[in-house]
Amino acid sequence: TTGFKGRDFLAETDFTVQEIRTILEVAEELKRQQAMGIYHDGLLRAKTLFMLFYNQSLRTRNSFEAGMTQLGGHAHYLDPDKIYTPALEGKEVAYSTERVSDVARVLSRMGQAIAIRCYGDPVDWEYGGAHNLIKEFAKWSDIPVLNMEDDIYHPFQGLADMLTVKEEFGGFKGVNFTMSWAYSPSVHKPRAVPQSAILFATMLGMNVTLAHPKGFDLAPDIIKQCETYAEDGGGSFRITNDFEEGFKGAHVVYPKAWAPVTLFQPPVGINDPKKSQEIMDSFKSWKTTSELMDTADKKAIYLHCLPADRGYEVNNDVMDKTGGLGWRSAIFDEAENRLHVQKAVMSLLMK
Ligand code: CP
Numbered sequence: 001t002t003g004f005k006g007r008d009f010l011a012e013t014d015f016t017v018q019e020i021r022t023i024l025e026v027a028e029e030l031k032r033q034q035a036m037g038i039y040h041d042g043l044l045r046a047k048t049l050f051m052l053f054y055n056q057s058l059r060t061r062n063s064f065e066a067g068m069t070q071l072g073g074h075a076h077y078l079d080p081d082k083i084y085t086p087a088l089e090g091k092e093v094a095y096s097t098e099r100v101s102d103v104a105r106v107l108s109r110m111g112q113a114i115a116i117r118c119y120g121d122p123v124d125w126e127y128g129g130a131h132n133l134i135k136e137f138a139k140w141s142d143i144p145v146l147n148m149e150d151d152i153y154h155p156f157q158g159l160a161d162m163l164t165v166k167e168e169f170g171g172f173k174g175v176n177f178t179m180s181w182a183y184s185p186s187v188h189k190p191r192a193v194p195q196s197a198i199l200f201a202t203m204l205g206m207n208v209t210l211a212h213p214k215g216f217d218l219a220p221d222i223i224k225q226c227e228t229y230a231e232d233g234g235g236s237f238r239i240t241n242d243f244e245e246g247f248k249g250a251h252v253v254y255p256k257a258w259a260p261v262t263l264f265q266p267p268v269g270i271n272d273p274k275k276s277q278e279i280m281d282s283f284k285s286w287k288t289t290s291e292l293m294d295t296a297d298k299k300a301i302y303l304h305c306l307p308a309d310r311g312y313e314v315n316n317d318v319m320d321k322t323g324g325l326g327w328r329s330a331i332f333d334e335a336e337n338r339l340h341v342q343k344a345v346m347s348l349l350m351k
Pocket of ligand 1: 149305306307
C-alpha cells in the first residue's frame, strides 16, 4: 500500500494492474471490517475532500460524503454556480468566473483532495473537453485530484463494478464480461461508464465482449488500450454488433446507453435532433429482458451503474431480481461498492 500518497486518480491508466488489485483488496478489507463493527474514523481525521459537481448525482455525491464521514473527515460540496465558476484560461468571463489555476491553488491550501464531476457538451466528446478541465485542475493542484466522471472516464464506477465482480466470482480469470449498448430515449448519454468498465475488465484479465449497434463505437484510443490490456493480462477482447450474441454464456452483463459521436457530426449533426432520434429509435430492441438473461450463464449477474431508464434499457423484472435461484441483478451491491472503493482510494491517496 505504499506509493499511493498524493497521487491523482483521473483515469484507469494512472495505475498499474497491481495497484488496482491493491485498491480492491483494501476496499474489501474496509468493507469486511465495517461489517464487523470496526470503524476507521481515524484514517482521515480532520481532513477535507472538496467536491465540485458540474452535473447532478445521487450515488457519487453520497458515497463520497458517507465515505469521508466514515473515515473521520469531511466532504464539502461545491456548486460551480455558487462559487466563481472555474474556467479554463482564456474562457473566463469577468465577475462570474475564476481561473482553474487559481481555484486549484486556493483549495490546495485548505483541504487534502479535490474531486470533480464534469461531463461536457456532446460536441466536445471527441476533443476531451471535460477531461481537459479536470487535467487542468490536476496540473495546478498540490493535493490529489479525483475524477468523479468526465466525458471519457468514470474510474470510481469502474472500480465498484470490478469489486462487485470479484465478490461474486472470487476473481477475474475465466469470467466472461459483456459490456453492451442499451436503448434509451435520450440521445445525450456520456460514454465514460462503458469506457471505464472495459478498460478495467481487460486490465484485470477477463474475457470481454463489447456489444453495440454499428455507429455506436467507443473512442478508438480506448479500444486500442483494451486490446493491449487483454494481450498483457491473459484475457480477451472482442466487439460484436449482435446484442443477443453478447449475452450468450456471459457471467456478467452490463447493458448501458451511450450516445454515438457520429450523431453529433455531419451529415446528421447535432442540429438535426429529429434525425438523431430516428436513428436511436431504430435500436429499441436493444433492451434487456429476462428471456435474454436466461441465455447468459446460470449464475450470471446483471450490472448497471444507475440511474437506468426502466422499461427502455431494461425491464423491471430484470432490475429487481436481486435474489433467488439462477441469474440475478447485482445493481445495489454495485451501488454500495462505490462507497467501499472510494474509501480505499481516499485512504491510500489522502492519508
Ligand atoms: N453511477 C453514478 O455515477 O451515479 P450518479 O450519477 O447518481 O452519481
